[in-house]
């Protein structure tokens with residue numbers, strides 16, 4: 434991506450500097466749209482809705498598959514851009530972010546063909562009842578910076594597969610692949626009057642213009658304009674809990690349909706009968722993958738007392754081997770954090786832990802970062818392991834969203850379930866044990882939308898994804914996304 438690429442298009446309003454996290458330098462500028470661009474995008478989406486929603490699922494499916502094919506053909510280009518813009522390793526962008534974005538389109542292109550509705554009879558009254566589902570209208574989609582294209586497409590694909598038209602906003606910190614997606618959607622027959630592009634009315638046959646509109650800019654400016662718009666009846670949001678609170682307030686006067694996918698403070702529970710050869714590398718990965726910037730990352734590790742010392746020794750050794758490097762380094766397991774402000778915030782948790790008397794076993798303040806000269810001002814941090822910390826500490830209760838994890842001992846199953854549940858979040862948990870009965874028992878009692886046992890981050894897109902408590906409202910997945918992006922109606926016929 435060249436400097437200034439995003440700003441090379443006419444855009445009403447201002448621009449935001451976008452930083453390369455691996456150098457700390459500004460490398461492009463992102464349009465900072467506002468109310469006028471939202472008005473234009475919503476208008477275009479409204480106009481496109483009747484045409485798009487009346488297409489058959491098969492026709493919509495074909496277009497989604499076309500987008501998937503085009504994206505797959507450009508996988509390397511998108512992976513390079515995502516890595517540069519976000520700071521993640523190129524290897525991760527190549528193997529996870531972009532392939533999963535491709536899969537999002539393919540998955541919903543397929544699942545949209547397989548929904549059925551319900552029908553019941555009341556013979557004694559001469560009635561039959563059935564349900565129909567219809568797309569809601571213009572869907573407002575807002576996504577965060579940690580998995581930029583992956584999460585944006587996880588919203589766009591089900592929304593349009595179900596027949597909605599969309600106005601989507603990526604994070605202002607990571608807008609580049611969303612911008613590239615605009616060009617690609619044009620090729621697939623989705624001309625999009627994005628906030629800063631000229632509308633190409635009638636430019637292609639088949640698909641109405643305005644089905645997908647992508648707007649760029651900050652949350653308080655363009656995000657709030659989208660959420661508050663009276664003609665956007667549905668908001669799908671992935672991001673932090675404080676933003677979700679604001680979105681809920683702004684949506685309340687309009688009774689909008691809301692899906693909120695928020696943060697977590699995810700526990701890993703490691704019993705004495707766990708297979709440590711598998712558990713340790715998986716827990717290093719679950720703690721530090723994508724710089725610890727995944728909502729599903731482990732940040733509290735509860736280890737049964739009898740194996741605590743052995744686990745800690747081996748876990749710290751394995752963490753020290755987790756190389757931090759520039760995103761293009763093929764040997765790097767971790768790249769740079771998203772921003773200077775975020776790096777400082779993550780580091781501040783380590784300082785607070787130290788002030789509370791905790792011990793830092795490796796990483797921040799203990800080991801030395803080894804980076805090339807050009808990356809000295811990049812937002813890098815070593816994976817950090819904290820022990821001797823109380824459950825009440827902010828490091829054990831607040832989402833840090835960086836490469837910091839706490840390891841604490843426990844005695845019994847009942848005790849660890851209670852401690853694991855004792856936070857406001859409830860997104861994901863992992864349980865490690867070779868006792869099948871225990872695995873089922875513990876998984877059932879954890880207050881968590883997802884529980885992985887003896888593994889981490891194996892996703893089945895058909896099944897519900899989402900969090901409990903402050904981790905969100907609603908679920909996403911084949912049926913769940915379809916339910917969210919459609920309205921159901923019950924029809925009764927007397928014969």
Ligand code: NAD
Pocket residue numbers: 575576577578579580584602603604605650651652653655656657660671672673674676677679680694695696697727728832834860900904905
């Ligand atoms: P954030 O809440 O700051 O921003 C998310 C998006 O909301 C961005 O596009 C931002 O511009 C927009 N936004 C900000 N303020 C807004 C407002 N007032 N009105 C409308 N939109 C607004 O979150 P972030 O820092 O980008 O992302 C990190 C958070 O996302 C973490 O808490 C993480 O756990 C969470 N997350 C959750 C999931 C999940 O599936 N549960 C997945 C990824 C990330």
